[in-house]
Amino acid sequence: MRDTFVRTLIEEAKKNKNIELITGDLGFGVLKPFYEALPDQFTNVGIAEQNMTTMAAGMALEGKTVFTYSIGNFPTLRCLEQIRNDCAYHNASVKIVCIGGGFVYGSLGMSHQATEDIAVLRTLPDVTVVCPGDLVEAEEATKAIANMLGTCYLRLGRGGEKRVHKKIDAFRIGKAIKIRESEGRGRTAVFSTGAILDDTTDACNELIKEGYGISQYSFPTVKPIDTDVIKNCAKNCDYIVTVEEHNVIGGLGGAVAEVMAEYGGKARLVRLGLNDQYCVSVGNQNYLREQYGMDKGTIINRIKEMMV
Numbered sequence: 667m668r669d670t671f672v673r674t675l676i677e678e679a680k681k682n683k684n685i686e687l688i689t690g691d692l693g694f695g696v697l698k699p700f701y702e703a704l705p706d707q708f709t710n711v712g713i714a715e716q717n718m719t720t721m722a723a724g725m726a727l728e729g730k731t732v733f734t735y736s737i738g739n740f741p742t743l744r745c746l747e748q749i750r751n752d753c754a755y756h757n758a759s760v761k762i763v764c765i766g767g768g769f770v771y772g773s774l775g776m777s778h779q780a781t782e783d784i785a786v787l788r789t790l791p792d793v794t795v796v797c798p799g800d801l802v803e804a805e806e807a808t809k810a811i812a813n814m815l816g817t818c819y820l821r822l823g824r825g826g827e828k829r830v831h832k833k834i835d836a837f838r839i840g841k842a843i844k845i846r847e848s849e850g851r852g853r854t855a856v857f858s859t860g861a862i863l864d865d866t867t868d869a870c871n872e873l874i875k876e877g878y879g880i881s882q883y884s885f886p887t888v889k890p891i892d893t894d895v896i897k898n899c900a901k902n903c904d905y906i907v908t909v910e911e912h913n914v915i916g917g918l919g920g921a922v923a924e925v926m927a928e929y930g931g932k933a934r935l936v937r938l939g940l941n942d943q944y945c946v947s948v949g950n951q952n953y954l955r956e957q958y959g960m961d962k963g964t965i966i967n968r969i970k971e972m973m974v
């Protein structure tokens with residue numbers, strides 16, 4: 667996703683000289699194509715994420731569209747006050763980019779694991795929260811936020827994510843993407859956000875082969891959430907299962923629960939993710955997904971258990 671983001675941002679920045687990219691002293695190997703192609707639209711502020719965010723807000727209030735770039739919790743939780751007071755409150759066009767959402771940097775421990783970021787950023791008024799699931803979603807999301815006003819959060823994976831979509835027609839912020847729908851035993855809607863789309867898709871493939879009725883959706887936007895899809899699935903499905911590489915409190919599962927609580931419907935909600943805890947294990951992303959119950963096998967087993 668990183669390379670896709672940088673390539674797409676270069677294309678957009680060449681068309682719009684007001685687009686700026688600021689890094690907090692990270693990502694040089696990945697960002698090299700940008701600063702070589704557009705040196706006058708690139709700044710390294712050093713390891714000073716709070717200053718980076720305030721600087722971005724000032725530039726945005728002078729007419730720039732500014733992308734801030736760092737990993738894990740560094741561009742988000744470390745400088746939350748600056749995002750709230752300097753960017754969101756003024757509706758400044760600052761696009762906060764996190765590389766390594768979830769367990770991407772799992773081997774570096776909980777300090778580098780972004781597992782509360784969606785929930786925290788989603789609570790800030792006028793902040794759009796975008797979590798693409800594969801390379802195609804990442805490209806479309808980057809284009810979209812580069813051309814919209816206001817403060818946005820773009821949560822990316824790192825690299826090596828599977829390509830799930832061949833293409834996406836009419837990508838829009840705030841709209842879920844329907845991947846497929848199958849007839850079969852029961853009717854379960856499976857929602858995911860972010861790069862865990864790969865495990866979710868693999869699980870849905872297996873369930874469909876075994877005769878389960880599955881409607882799969884990717885939610886590249888968590889805020890604003892696609893209430894129409896949630897309401898329709900709550901009305902017509904037996905279960906809604908949300909999958910996220912994030913705390914189940916306040917993330918995609920929380921957003922879906924809020925809609926269902928106000929709307930009603932017959933579906934039962936099951937949230938898969940980190941169960942209100944810190945990750946105390948160390949390991950690669952796939953290992954931690956398995957340890958904390960959000961991998962392909964867990965998704966399959968939970969849905970099968972519901973159907974018994």
